[in-house]
Amino acid sequence: MRKRTLLALAVSAALAAGVSGTAHAQKKGGDVIIGMTAAPPSLDPHATSAQVARNVNLHVFETLYARDENARPVPDLAEGVTISPDGLTYVFKLRRGVKFHNGKEMGSADVVASLERYRKAGASASLIKAISSVAATGPHEVTVKLSSVQSTFLGNLSSPRAPIAIMPAEEAAKDMGKAASIGTGPFRFVEYKPDSHVKLARFDGYVPNPAYKERDGFAGHKVAWVDSVTFRFMPEAGARDAALQTGQIHLNETTDAPTAKRLQGNANFQVIKALPFAAMVLKFNMAQGPGTDLNFRRAVAQSLDFEEIMAVAYPDNYRIDTAWVYGGSAYHSGRAAPKQDLAAAKAMLAKSGYKGEKLTFIVHNDRPTVDTATVIQQQAAQIGVNMEVKVADWPTTSKIGLGSDQGWNFWTHGFGIEPYEGPASAMSHWVKGQGQRKADPVVDGLFDKFNGEMNLDAQRKLFFEFEDRMADQAIAINMGNYGLFQVATSRLKNFKAYRIPRMWGVWLD
Amino acid sequence: MGRYVLRRLLATVPVLLLVSLLTFALLWLVPGDPASMFLDTSATQEALERVRREMGLDKPFLVRMGDWYWRVLQGDLGTSLLLNRGVTEAILERLPVTLSLTAIAFVFAVLIGVAAGVLAAVRHGRAADQGVMTLALLGLSIPEFWFGLVLIWLLAVTVQWFPAGDYVAFAQSPVLWAWHLALPAFTLACVQMGFIARMTRSSMLEVLGQDYVRTARAKGLPEPYVVLRHGLTNAMVPIVTVMGIMVGALLGGAVVTEQVFSLPGLGRLIIGAVLSRDFPVIQGGLLFLAVIYLVVNLVVDLLYAALDPRVRLE
Numbered sequence: 001m002r003k004r005t006l007l008a009l010a011v012s013a014a015l016a017a018g019v020s021g022t023a024h025a026q027k028k029g030g031d032v033i034i035g036m037t038a039a040p041p042s043l044d045p046h047a048t049s050a051q052v053a054r055n056v057n058l059h060v061f062e063t064l065y066a067r068d069e070n071a072r073p074v075p076d077l078a079e080g081v082t083i084s085p086d087g088l089t090y091v092f093k094l095r096r097g098v099k100f101h102n103g104k105e106m107g108s109a110d111v112v113a114s115l116e117r118y119r120k121a122g123a124s125a126s127l128i129k130a131i132s133s134v135a136a137t138g139p140h141e142v143t144v145k146l147s148s149v150q151s152t153f154l155g156n157l158s159s160p161r162a163p164i165a166i167m168p169a170e171e172a173a174k175d176m177g178k179a180a181s182i183g184t185g186p187f188r189f190v191e192y193k194p195d196s197h198v199k200l201a202r203f204d205g206y207v208p209n210p211a212y213k214e215r216d217g218f219a220g221h222k223v224a225w226v227d228s229v230t231f232r233f234m235p236e237a238g239a240r241d242a243a244l245q246t247g248q249i250h251l252n253e254t255t256d257a258p259t260a261k262r263l264q265g266n267a268n269f270q271v272i273k274a275l276p277f278a279a280m281v282l283k284f285n286m287a288q289g290p291g292t293d294l295n296f297r298r299a300v301a302q303s304l305d306f307e308e309i310m311a312v313a314y315p316d317n318y319r320i321d322t323a324w325v326y327g328g329s330a331y332h333s334g335r336a337a338p339k340q341d342l343a344a345a346k347a348m349l350a351k352s353g354y355k356g357e358k359l360t361f362i363v364h365n366d367r368p369t370v371d372t373a374t375v376i377q378q379q380a381a382q383i384g385v386n387m388e389v390k391v392a393d394w395p396t397t398s399k400i401g402l403g404s405d406q407g408w409n410f411w412t413h414g415f416g417i418e419p420y421e422g423p424a425s426a427m428s429h430w431v432k433g434q435g436q437r438k439a440d441p442v443v444d445g446l447f448d449k450f451n452g453e454m455n456l457d458a459q460r461k462l463f464f465e466f467e468d469r470m471a472d473q474a475i476a477i478n479m480g481n482y483g484l485f486q487v488a489t490s491r492l493k494n495f496k497a498y499r500i501p502r503m504w505g506v507w508l509d
Numbered sequence: 510m511g512r513y514v515l516r517r518l519l520a521t522v523p524v525l526l527l528v529s530l531l532t533f534a535l536l537w538l539v540p541g542d543p544a545s546m547f548l549d550t551s552a553t554q555e556a557l558e559r560v561r562r563e564m565g566l567d568k569p570f571l572v573r574m575g576d577w578y579w580r581v582l583q584g585d586l587g588t589s590l591l592l593n594r595g596v597t598e599a600i601l602e603r604l605p606v607t608l609s610l611t612a613i614a615f616v617f618a619v620l621i622g623v624a625a626g627v628l629a630a631v632r633h634g635r636a637a638d639q640g641v642m643t644l645a646l647l648g649l650s651i652p653e654f655w656f657g658l659v660l661i662w663l664l665a666v667t668v669q670w671f672p673a674g675d676y677v678a679f680a681q682s683p684v685l686w687a688w689h690l691a692l693p694a695f696t697l698a699c700v701q702m703g704f705i706a707r708m709t710r711s712s713m714l715e716v717l718g719q720d721y722v723r724t725a726r727a728k729g730l731p732e733p734y735v736v737l738r739h740g741l742t743n744a745m746v747p748i749v750t751v752m753g754i755m756v757g758a759l760l761g762g763a764v765v766t767e768q769v770f771s772l773p774g775l776g777r778l779i780i781g782a783v784l785s786r787d788f789p790v791i792q793g794g795l796l797f798l799a800v801i802y803l804v805v806n807l808v809v810d811l812l813y814a815a816l817d818p819r820v821r822l823e
Contacts, residue, residue, distance in 0.1 A: 039781070041546045041591045049549040123560075126553055161549065176563060177593060194592050194599060195773035195781060196676070234674070234771045235781075242661045242673035243771070395541035395786045398550070402557065403542070413550055434553060 025493070030508035031228045032492065034501055035240040035249040039233040043192060046114075046122045047177045049162035051416065055253070055500045056198050056231050058218060060101075061165030061183035064092055064111065064142075065158035066219035069498075070328050071420050073158035076209065076219045077106065077166055077184060087149040087454055094140040099205045100168050101181075101188040108136035113172035114165065115144070121176045123162035126428075128153075149452050151459060152424040159425070160218055160499060161417050186224040186504045201228045215505040217498065225507035244269070244487055250508070251488040251501055256367070257315045260485035268490055273317055274497035275483025276326045278414030280310065280372055282477040287405040287437035289359060295352035297474035300410075302345035303383045304376060306337050306479040313371040314482040322478050324426040324467055325419045330456065331463050337480070338471070345383045354385070359409040361387045364397040368482070372412050405437050414482065420499060423450060423463040430475060442469050517810070521803045528799040529581075532792055533574050542566075543590050543786040564590045577792060586793035591785055596793035599778060606676050606774035609686065610766065611759045613694035618701035618755065623741075623748065625702070626709020631736060633714060641706060648703030653762055657696040657769035664692060674771035693770040697762050701755050708751055712744035719743075746813065753809030757802045 040053035045061045066076035075081070079093040098106040115134045119125055130150040137143040146153065157164055171179040181189035186208075187200035202224040212221040232249060234240045241259050243249045263269045282304075290296040310318040323333045363373040370391055377387040387410065392400075401411045418425040424447070431447045433439035443466060450462045470476060488495050491509045496502070544560040545552070561567050568576075580587055586596035629641040665673035671692045677685040716722065717740050725735045764776030775794060782790035 041785070042593065048547045049552065050547060051549070121559065121563075123548055123552075123556060125556070193602075193773065194594070195603065195777050232675075232771070233773075236768050236771060238658050238661065239674050239769060239771045242666050243675075245666045246669055246673045248673060248675060393541065393784055395543065395545050395784070396539075398545040399540055399542035402545070402552065402554070415550060417549060429550075 025507075026225055027507045027509065028225050028227075030226050031230055032226045032251065032503055032506070032508060033230045033232055033249040034251045034253060034503075035234045035243055036231050036253050037233075037235055037237075037240075039195065040198070042177050043181045043189070043198070044177045044179045045163045045165040045167075045183075046118050046179070047162070049123045049417075051500075054160055054163070056200070057165065057181075057183075058160060058163060058185070058500055059187040059200055059229065059503060060181050060185045060189055061163055061167065062185050063158055063160075063163050063165055063218075064094075065154050066217065067158050067160060067420075068217040068219055071217065071326070071422065072330075073154040074216070074219045075211065076158070077111075079211070081154070087151075088146045090144045090146070090153065091137065092142045092144070094142065095209065096140055097207055098184050099207070100184055101203055101205075102168065103205070104168055106166060106168075106184055107139050108142045110169045110172070111142045111166055112136050113169035114167050115142075117172040117176075118164050122164065124159065127156040127159055127161070128164065149454070151451055151454050152422065155422050155424065158218075159417075159421055161421065161425075186222045187229060190228065195233060197230050197232045199228060199230045202226065215496075215502070222504040224504050226503060229503045241487075244489065247489070250492050251486065251495070253486060253501060254484045255487050257317065257485060260487060261316070263487055270488050270490055270492070270495075272486045272488065272495065272497045273483045274486055275317055275319060276321070276419070276481030277484045278416035279321075279324070279326075279419050279481055280313070280479045281412065281415055282376060282479065283401070283411045283413075283435055284474065284476065285405065285409050285411070285437050286433070286475070289409050290352060290354040290357075291409055291436075292438070293352045293354065294473060295348050296354050299345045299349035299352060299354075299383060300380055300385060301338070301471075301474040301477050302341045302348060303380050303385070304477065304479070305340040305379060308379070309372055309375045310480045310482065312375050313368040317483040317485060318480055319483075320480040322467075322471070322480070323419075324463075324470070324478060325422055326481065329419075329422060331423045331460055333464050333467055335467060335471075340379070342382055349383050349385065356384060356386055358386050358388050360407065361389045361410040361412075362397050362400055362408045363389060363391055363412055364394045365391050369413060372479075373410075376410075376412065417499070419481075423459065423466070427463070427466050430470065436475050440469070440473065440475060442473075443475070514807070514811075517807050521800075524803060525796060525799055529578075529792065529796055532795050533577075536786075536788055536791060537570055539786075541786040543788070546591060546785045566590075573788075577789070581796070586796070587789035589782075589790045590787045591782075592787070592790070596789050599790060600775060600794060600797050603773055603775045603778050605678065606772050607760070607763050607767070607776060609679065610690055610694055610697060610763050610772060610774060611756065613687070613690050614697040614701070614759050614763075615752075615756065617694055617698035618705055618759075619752070621698070622702040622705025623709050625706040627713055627736065627741060629706065629710040630713035630717060630740075638710075642710070645703035645706040648699045648706075651699060653696055653700065653765045654769050656699055657693065657766060660692050660696055661769070674769075676772050676774075693766045693772060696769070697759060697766045700762065701758060704755070705748065705751070708748055709744065712747050713740055716740050716744045749809060749812055753806045756805040760798055760801060 036052055038052045040056050041050050042048045042053060045057040062077050064078040065073045068074045077095055077098060079095050082091045100106060112134050119128050119131055130146045130148055131144055132147040133145045135143050165183060167179055168182055171182055186203055186206045188203040190199040190201045192198045208221045208223055214220055240252045241255055244252045260271045264271050284291040284297050286292055306320050320337045322335050322337050325331045361373055363369055373389045377389050380387055400407045427447045429435040430443050446462050446466045450459060453459050453462060486497055493507050493509050495506045543564060544557050547560050548556055588595050589599055592599050625641045629638040632638045661673050664671045672689050675689055677689050679686040722739050725739050763774060764780055767774040767777040768780060779794040
């Protein structure tokens with residue numbers, strides 16, 4: 001009996017020590033400085049879907065629903081939602097006592113104004129185009145009506161792409177790009193010095209969501225331990241590496257594989273793999289040239305060795321995965337990667353109308369992306385496909401690839417946010433021929449069906465059919481996931497890689 | 510003198526017109542879409558067009574060009590597509606960084622370059638001369654970005670004597686201002702140091718061989734006085750002319766240096782604008798740099814006359 005009591009006491013003491021140890025380890029204070037590759041094009045969260053803007057804005061702003069650690073939509077500023085049986089009406093109960101950084105309490109008028117602004121001119125307004133009306137049905141209740149059933153509505157509403165952020169109604173009344181950075185997030189905006197930095201400070205009036213106990217994706221229990229966060233814009237990779245090693249920054253948002261390898265064993269730094277960060281995709285232009293020919297596309301697909309491509313472009317930080325959503329998603333199919341088959345590829349190419357003409361492969365000037373294109377070029381050359389790789393900066397490449405049927409046959413780039421957001425986002429780029437320049441009626445039909453389907457199993461079936469169609473018709477080739485190497489000083493504690501470098505829940509030792 | 514200055518100022522008008530026309534022509538020829546900086550890879554055509562409309566990029570090119578000239582005539586360089594502020598404001602925010610960097614680099618280049626050139630000339634044909642000339646050649650040949658990275662690795666990362674980048678305003682702390690700009694300014698000055706050293710050496714050798722220098726020595730004047738007063742003063746005329754060109758070169762070089770050392774200056778503003786196709790900033794920034802360049806050259810021409818009374822400006 002005594003022995004058992006002692007054991008219980010020992011366990012209690014150990015637990016107490018553990019709890020107090022953890023509490024003690026968390027330190028309040030300090031300014032965390034993050035080296036970022038670029039400056040955000042805007043700090044108005046509705047105006048831009050650029051990754052660099054998300055990095056900053058999602059510390060300042062919050063959404064009604066947000067994605068958890070596994071990218072599932074969960075309540076954030078909303079307590080929850082009631083969906084009508086016909087799937088057309090969503091009644092959101094808002095959390096009470098949530099304060100904006102200007103001291104005003106968030107209410108339904110702010111939510112209505114924010115949603116109305118976004119669906120009018122938000123950077124990804126199509127996410128909520130199914131909305132037919134938004135109304136405040138109480139001081140802390142908002143009712144959204146849809147014109148048609150959209151199974152992905154909560155997913156879309158919680159998208160971090162160009163976040164459907166809730167801002168004060170008076171800011172939501174301003175033109176796109178003009179809203180002040182006043183949100184409800186754990187950090188408030190302090191200053192923006194162009195070409196230098198954005199500085200945020202802890203919002204002391206922040207009340208973490210009581211429904212959660214832990215940090216969870218973009219939602220959860222958010223606690224800001226650091227006094228401030230400075231996002232410093234440092235486009236030159238060498239300058240970011242040097243700044244980290246001299247203690248001028250605490251986190252390098254991304255570095256190259258050799259630097260990550262060099263710092264791996266150094267006790268002063270922690271190397272973190274943000275994997276998966278994007279899916280690497282080869283797109284065909286199906287509107288002109290040999291890309292219109294199914295045999296040609298299949299031949300190119302069969303000529304590729306994904307393992308070699310990813311190993312060259314993203315050494316030590318890739319995963320062969322040909323599913324169109326990331327692992328961990330309920331929609332992940334676990335599809336096996338096709339094997340390179342040069343004989344079959346040559347035979348398929350012979351059946352096509354391709355006569356060896358030079359084809360244009362556009363790619364933007366990011367080193368691993370250019371490496372990807374170069375290896376694809378060499379592998380396709382083995383079966384006689386003649387590709388010319390044309391490298392330009394992103395504005396040029398995207399203008400050619402997104403805006404024109406002419407001037408390109410192949411285009412490779414990463415899809416980062418789409419596989420994270422889920423099936424509807426992953427599919428949407430191929431709907432109405434947006435990505436491949438020529439619509440595929442089967443893909444379009446599957447997308448429509450998916451949007452109207454509320455049953456998870458039926459949704460999975462439809463999404464797997466989409467993946468089969470993409471592979472069978474070689475509309476685009478998904479070669480695998482790549483990651484980012486992030487390096488932090490060992491002083492930065494409890495940092496965990498996610499879609500953005502989250503600075504809530506971390507502290508400086 | 511007044512008429513000369515007026516004439517020179519009037520001559521800048523066609524130069525500025527040419528600069529702006531060339532910039533417009535280049536921007537028209539270079540492809541690229543500023544709207545793509547706002548949106549991600551899955552942006553719909555509809556979203557891209559909406560952003561282009563908001564940026565005013567849906568207007569015909571000639572209309573945009575006409576609008577721009579009309580605004581410039583009224584002293585307005587327009588509004589940045591991406592920075593959410595006026596171009597003039599954006600330039601003025603960054604100007605202190607670039608001017609500080611250029612000024613310190615200028616001082617480094619002139620002081621070290623002239624001193625090295627004088628030493629080489631005085632020790633003509635000896636080891637010091639050969640050493641200085643070898644270093645000058647190295648300085649001229651080393652690419653700025655590479656030299657900058659080497660200095661960062663050596664003096665910032667390895668021995669940690671200097672910061673690897675960043676900028677501290679003079680008003681905030683003059684010491685930190687100088688400390689943060691030391692490495693980038695030395696990097697930027699490197700090429701010009703070599704250039705000035707070689708120029709000074711050859712000019713000094715020519716002057717030191719003149720009859721009046723021999724006379725000064727024959728009179729028993731101390732050697733430092735002969736070298737500095739009679740030699741260097743007369744040798745400075747061609748060097749001062751070169752200094753005007755040097756300021757232009759330093760402003761150009763600042764673009765690379767600011768990028769390597771993450772300094773938020775005018776060069777980085779323009780590079781960022783080029784990469785993101787922020788047309789008003791490119792236009793305004795280049796026009797502004799052209800104005801600085803022209804003003805510096807005018808000042809140098811006036812100095813030239815002050816140094817050499819034989820030069821008449823009228």
